[in-house]
Amino acid sequence: MCSLCGVLGGGGHWTDAAARPGVFTRNVDPVQRRRERAHRIACAGRVLVYYGLTLSDWQASSFVLSTATGKTELVEDLGHLWAAAEKLLGRPCDPLDPDLIIRLEGASA
Amino acid sequence: MPDPVFTPVNLITGFLGSGKTTLLQRLLADPALSDTAVLINEFGEVGLDHHLLERIDDTMVLLQSGCLCCTIRGELSAAIRDLHSRRERGTVPRFRRLVVESTGLADPFPILSTVQADPVLRHHFRLGNVITTVDAVNGLGQLARQVECTKQIAVADRLVLTKTDLAEAEGTDALVERLGRINPSAPLWRAAEAPLDAAALLSHDLFATAGRSEAARRWFAAELAANDSAEATDHNRHDETIHAFALSFDGPVDWTLFGLWLSMLLNRHGDRVLRVKGILNVADAGTPVAIHGVQRLVHPPIHMSAWPDDDRHSRLVFIVDGLDRGLIERSLGAFLGLAPPFSAAVASGTAPALAPSASLRSPSRR
Numbered sequence: 265m266c267s268l269c270g271v272l273g274g275g276g277h278w279t280d281a282a283a284r285p286g287v288f289t290r291n292v293d294p295v296q297r298r299r300e301r302a303h304r305i306a307c308a309g310r311v312l313v314y315y316g317l318t319l320s321d322w323q324a325s326s327f328v329l330s331t332a333t334g335k336t337e338l339v340e341d342l343g344h345l346w347a348a349a350e351k352l353l354g355r356p357c358d359p360l361d362p363d364l365i366i367r368l369e370g371a372s373a
Numbered sequence: 374m375p376d377p378v379f380t381p382v383n384l385i386t387g388f389l390g391s392g393k394t395t396l397l398q399r400l401l402a403d404p405a406l407s408d409t410a411v412l413i414n415e416f417g418e419v420g421l422d423h424h425l426l427e428r429i430d431d432t433m434v435l436l437q438s439g440c441l442c443c444t445i446r447g448e449l450s451a452a453i454r455d456l457h458s459r460r461e462r463g464t465v466p467r468f469r470r471l472v473v474e475s476t477g478l479a480d481p482f483p484i485l486s487t488v489q490a491d492p493v494l495r496h497h498f499r500l501g502n503v504i505t506t507v508d509a510v511n512g513l514g515q516l517a518r519q520v521e522c523t524k525q526i527a528v529a530d531r532l533v534l535t536k537t538d539l540a541e542a543e544g545t546d547a548l549v550e551r552l553g554r555i556n557p558s559a560p561l562w563r564a565a566e567a568p569l570d571a572a573a574l575l576s577h578d579l580f581a582t583a584g585r586s587e588a589a590r591r592w593f594a595a596e597l598a599a600n601d602s603a604e605a606t607d608h609n610r611h612d613e614t615i616h617a618f619a620l621s622f623d624g625p626v627d628w629t630l631f632g633l634w635l636s637m638l639l640n641r642h643g644d645r646v647l648r649v650k651g652i653l654n655v656a657d658a659g660t661p662v663a664i665h666g667v668q669r670l671v672h673p674p675i676h677m678s679a680w681p682d683d684d685r686h687s688r689l690v691f692i693v694d695g696l697d698r699g700l701i702e703r704s705l706g707a708f709l710g711l712a713p714p715f716s717a718a719v720a721s722g723t724a725p726a727l728a729p730s731a732s733l734r735s736p737s738r739r
Contacts (some may be wrong), residue, residue: 276495279632281673284378286580288655288662290628300629303379307629310711311637336720342632346640359637360700365707372710 277343284370298324308345314367317349379499380468382453382488383575386475387506388515390521392535393474396506397565400472405571407439410456410468414445414476427705433465439492441468449473449484450491457497470575471498480521481505481528482668489670500672502578505529506564509540512548516555523615526552527692528667529559531574556648556692557617579665579675614695615647620702625656627712634708635664635671638701643669645696646736651689652677654711664689 276282281289290300301321308319312329319339322328327339337348349357357358358364387393397413400406428434433443453473459465475484481503488498505525508515512534513521526532532552537545552561562569592683631653639646646668651663663675691701 276489277636278671278673279629279636286675288658288674303629304633305712307627307633310710311633341635343640346637350640356641357637358641359634359704359708360642362695362700365700365703368707368711369703372707 277341279342304342306340309365310371312349314364315349316352317352319345379443380457380471380497381501381576381578381581382471382473382498382601383501384475384481384484385506386479386481386484386525387533388512388519390511390524391506391508391515392533392564393506395535396504396569397472397474398534399564400478400570400571400574401436401440401442402438403569403571404438404516405575406470406472408466408468409470409472409575410441410443410465411472411474412443412445412449412452412456413474418500425440435466439463439466439727445473446597450487450494453494453498454489454491457494460462470501472575481525482670485528485667486670489672499580501580502530502575503528503667504531504533504574505559506533506535507548507552508536509545509548513544515552516548516551523555523694526555526559526614529556530578532556532559532561533564533569533574534561535564537563544680550567554617555615558650576601579663580672615650615692617690617692618698619651620689620691620705622706623686623732624654626653626687627710628655628662630651630708631655634705635666638670638704639669642693642696644692645694647694649689649693651687653687653689654685661687 280291281287283289283292290296294358301324305319305321305327316332318330320328320330322338327345328336329339329345329352330336335352337352339345339348346357361368385393385397387396397411401411426498433441436442441456443452443456453471456465456468456471460467473484475481485500485503488494488500505528507526512522516526534545534549534552540548549561552559560573562574635649646666649666649671650664650715652663655662657675661676661680665672665675689705692697693701
């Protein structure tokens with residue numbers, strides 16, 4: 265556990281799978297990890313903007329999820345991201361929400 | 374031979390009276406399980422007397438086949454930790470596989486998540502095939518009344534149909550057809566009519582075969598063909614909320630966007646996504662990446678050594694409870710369509726604008 269933020273370490277989410285033979289992961293070396301973190305923040309930002317949320321890096325070990333009014337949650341991985349977003353918003357974040365889908369389709373057009 | 378780093382854990386599940394114990398009795402005597410530890414609910418039910426070689430303690434016996442058989446007392450995670458600890462201390466034989474028998478009413482998901490979520494177990498064990506027994510006499514009725522029964526079938530990698538010698542052929546055919554609609558890709562064994570191949574049931578799993586290209590090709594070709602054929606005969610049925618469907622899409626997939634989408638879907642609808650599996654053409658991966666998940670639990674992605682066939686499309690099979698196929702397809706397409714040219718460069722460190730956004734093949738219903 266991180267003594268500063270209280271986040272439990274090594275959650276083992278499948279998108280951060282430990283590098284071992286036969287497993288696909290970008291959690292291999294520091295450069296690849298940082299590259300993936302930057303890409304993850306960019307990708308998540310394109311969805312989170314729909315909810316008025318932003319994601320940023322925190323010490324290259326966690327993420328900070330923030331509302332426009334400054335409420336924040338520390339997020340360790342993608343497994344925690346959406347639960348934290350729902351907690352901040354007080355409503356569900358549903359990828360099958362037709363309004364969200366229309367917005368994302370418009371964003372990629 | 375050195376011990377495998379990760380000991381595979383197989384789950385044997387099935388509804389009350391569906392023949393789990395009979396299946397275990399047959400497997401326990403099989404030399405293929407000589408280096409296996411089996412966690413069962415009660416020694417008495419399995420009738421071990423004629424197999425018994427040595428009683429280690431109240432909860433653990435060694436069988437003539439070399440199989441270590443233990444009863445579960447208390448928490449499953451504690452039982453597996455205890456077994457692991459004893460193995461490391463050398464007080465029990467060095468088993469190379471663990472088989473867990475679930476109780477008949479159990480939702481299999483918590484058992485599976487125990488292995489993957491426990492901070493100790495996940496570094497020493499990995500999930501293997503889930504084997505579900507289905508009673509040919511009572512299976513249709515149980516499916517109609519008990520949601521756990523349907524979940525047990527949906528999460529299965531192997532289905533074992535029991536009591537076919539006692540059931541009417543017509544009823545058995547209807548049950549087999551129903552099983553094919555719930556979980557089209559799980560191979561089906563008829564326990565009463567054919568010898569059980571313990572190795573095929575337990576050890577031929579995705580992780581074990583992914584590194585061997587020929588085996589992996591056969592495995593995926595069979596899985597995907599089963600889904601295609603089942604779906605071709607199934608698309609007009611609307612009377613069941615639990616159903617399987619396959620999506621196929623063109624172009625390289627941005628791995629990060631896919632992870633973002635699937636983790637969002639499972640966070641909101643994990644209890645209704647009974648199963649997701651398939652192969653992805655990941656933008657910078659070279660060879661396909663296999664995905665395999667049960668409800669909110671997704672196994673570590675497998676980097677396969679080769680494509681199963683000439684088709685380079687990404688293919689995903691879902692078994693869902695009441696979720697709209699069209700919305701899932703559109704949602705995935707919208708997320709994958711977000712991949713801007715910069716993403717390929719950032720993600721892979723290679724030249725930009727080379728990875729076009731993935732687009733769902735239309736029409737994808739085949």
